[in-house]
Amino acid sequence: MSAIVWIAAVSLAAWLWLLLCQGFFWRTDVRLPSRRGPGDWPSVCVVVPARDEASVLPQSLPSLLAQDYPGQAEIFLIDDGSSDGTGELARDLAKRHGGLPLTVDSPGEPPAGWTGKLWAVRHGISRARVRAPEYLLLTDADIAHAPDSLRELVAAARTGGFDLVSQMARLRVESVWERLVVPAFVYFFAQLYPFRRIAVPGGRTAAAAGGCVLLRTDAAERARIPDAIRQAVIDDVALARAVKNSGGRIWLGLADRVDSVRPYPRLHDLWRMVSRSAYAQLRHNPLLLVGTVLGLAVVYLVPSVALIAGLVTGNLAAAVIGGLAKLVMTATYVPMLRYYRQPPWLALLLPVTALLYLLMTVDSAVQHYRGHGAAWKGRTYARPDAALEEQ
Incomplete structure (x- = not known):
């Protein structure tokens, strides 16, 4: 031949x-598992790291403020050194829309060895722990949630006994390039991290989708989140791996009504x-x-x-x-x-x-190899070992 x-x-x-x-991996029927509302709804703190997100915040933050959650819930938006008025806009949106209590804070520039997002997440979790919540919802500033999103996530976590429940937000597909590239992005991700294997206790496959992660606070403490993954550029996978390796049960699937509002109109x-x-x-x-x-x-x-x-x-x-x-x-x-x-x-x-x-x-x-590293929103991150050498 x-x-x-x-x-x-x-x-x-x-x-x-x-x-x-x-x-x-090619099946798309892995959605939130069967769930029922708990008799007592646990307290939840929502942590939103945000850097230069003024363009998407009016579409996403109101959906968090409007969460129909029966228990106690509060939002902490951590402004990671924005130059476009993200923090001020968030406060204005909270005044206009009402809803869940919102605290806006800033952690300052991240120290060596930390990515900006995880430094903001660390600050948000630190602020949230004062409220002693049972759960943390880590969500990105470009993610819009249906009104019952938080309620459904908590019900799924409680019913299934999961320490981490994550939904892969449906990304925007409107431009020609988005139609060509975006579905394949999720397809390739599922090929690398088959959703059905992620929930298997003791299995090696671990992943989460950083835009929507409900995490038990005690599981975060046990896994030393986010300190244990402070250098991770692909922080969602690293977070899930840390939780699973520390004995936690995790689940990841596709979302029905959790959507990214961030546009990617050009191939660039x-x-x-x-x-x-x-x-x-x-x-x-x-x-x-x-x-x-x-x-x-x-x-x-x-x-x-x-x-x-x-x-x-x-x-x-x-x-x-x-x-x-x-x-x-x-x-x-x-x-x-x-x-x-x-x-x-x-x-x-x-x-x-x-x-x-x-x-x-x-x-x-x-x-x-040109020294640009993983660049995002004005910051460039070196390899983890390089970052350690600089400390």
Whole structure:
């Protein structure tokens, strides 16, 4: 057999393994587990780290203020050195909309070894602990919650006995680039961290979605959150891993009415979102980078190349094997497109999207070795070991 047939066969084998053995990652029915309201609703403090979020806050903060929660709840918005009046706007929105009590505070610049977001989260948790809440809701400033969101999260955590319940907010998909890139972002995440495996006690898979994390306060203390993950750029996965490793039970699934209102209208915006942390996901390891690039090429690009090459050259085996691999790949992506209310034919473009993610990952590594690190909102973060050396 020719080389293209062998490579196509490897790709097909990889897709069959992903289809059947990777926790059914392609299914989108992992939603909040069965739940019932507790007899006594526990107290909750909501911690919102915010840096230069004035453009999205009017769409998100009112949804938190308006939470229909039967127990005691309070919001702490931590202004992480914003230059656009985020803190002042938050206070104004609270005055206009009323609802849950809001405290706005600022922790100052993060010390060496801390990311800005986690330093803000630490400050918010510290302020919240004065109220001795049973739960903390960690949510981003661009996340809008349905009125019963907090109630449903607490009910799910209490009913299932979970220490951490996280929902992956539905990201915005309105521009052409958002339609092409965003559903694939969640699809790739689920492929790396199959939701069904996350809730398995004692399992190795752990992840959360930083936009919406309900966390028991005692579990946070046991896992030393956020101090134990203070350098993490991908803080949500690190948080879930710390909680699970300390004996906590965790759950992650897709959200129905928790939405990100942050727009990514241009490819440049999405590129920055992915590339800022892609190489950190690979632990800044060049061997992992090479393996990832080769893996993406074989799994996502080879099926289309083999199919086209086989049809053009008359190589029936290459065309058939490549076509089967592409069929499996396309079929696994359709459920995510339906979740995002996108047309199924976009699944045919998944190889194009995968190529973009491959280039974003390479660019992330290039920026790292140029000394730019993980840059976000005016800050650049070095590798964890570099940060430790500076202390």
